[in-house]
Amino acid sequence: MKIALLGYGKMGKTIEKIAVQRGHIIALKVDKDDTTYDLSDIDVAIDFSIPSAAVNNITNCFNARVPVVSGTTGWLEYYEMIVNLCKEKKGSFIYASNYSLGVNLFFELNKKLAKMMAPLDGYTIAMEEIHHTEKLDAPSGTAITLAEGIIENTDKKNWKLEQGDQNTIPISAKRIDKVPGTHTVLYSSEVDDIEIKHTAHNRNGFALGAVVAAEWLSDKTGVFGMKDVLGL
Structure with missing residues (x-):
């Protein structure tokens, strides 16, 4: 082509x-x-x-x-x-x-986990994304897609950069030199944490x-x- x-x-x-x-x-x-x-x-x-x-x-x-x-x-x-x-x-x-083919599989895993976690009480949800310092937008489009996948399958209503509340998923966006892209979704409770993470090694x-x-x-x-x- x-x-x-x-x-x-x-x-x-x-x-x-x-x-x-x-x-x-x-x-x-x-x-x-x-x-x-x-x-x-x-x-x-x-x-x-x-x-x-x-x-x-x-x-x-x-x-x-x-x-x-x-x-x-x-x-x-x-x-x-x-x-x-x-x-x-x-x-x-x-x-x-x-x-990324791996990230698109990660998107589906994220939705599946959100659906499994939705009926459980006591867990908070938070997200973190890390990218290179040249990335202009924050949070990343990938992080927003992950948040939307959670919202579709839980009672969360929205996402927000840095600060969240009971109805909102907080997304932490960090910019570190030469990081192609790392995305983490964390479910945290008093008794344990459940975390899924995708780390890109290059472009x-x-x-x-x-x-x-x-x-x-x-x-x-x-x-x-x-x-x-x-x-x-």
């Missing part, structure tokens, strides 16, 4: 390496400040840009009838608009807060998942997620 990389930071460069290893061609590289570019010769686009550029990038792909995989976080107030535009344009779109898992998603999406129309890609 001929792939456009919309965003050519560290993730974009890692995606390039993985995509080339899998036999694809990187036909276009768009830096964060570029707003006009030609998608006419592109089979699929992968967007790992910045929040302020993501909506423009995704819209450009719909207008050019190019399937687009987006991993940019921090723009989701426009998600429903983008979904509606995709349907209107008969486009092809996948958004995921995290493309390769995120990049591989994004390329696998692009391969899967290339001949489809509609709005999808990584559950569709993985058949979960």
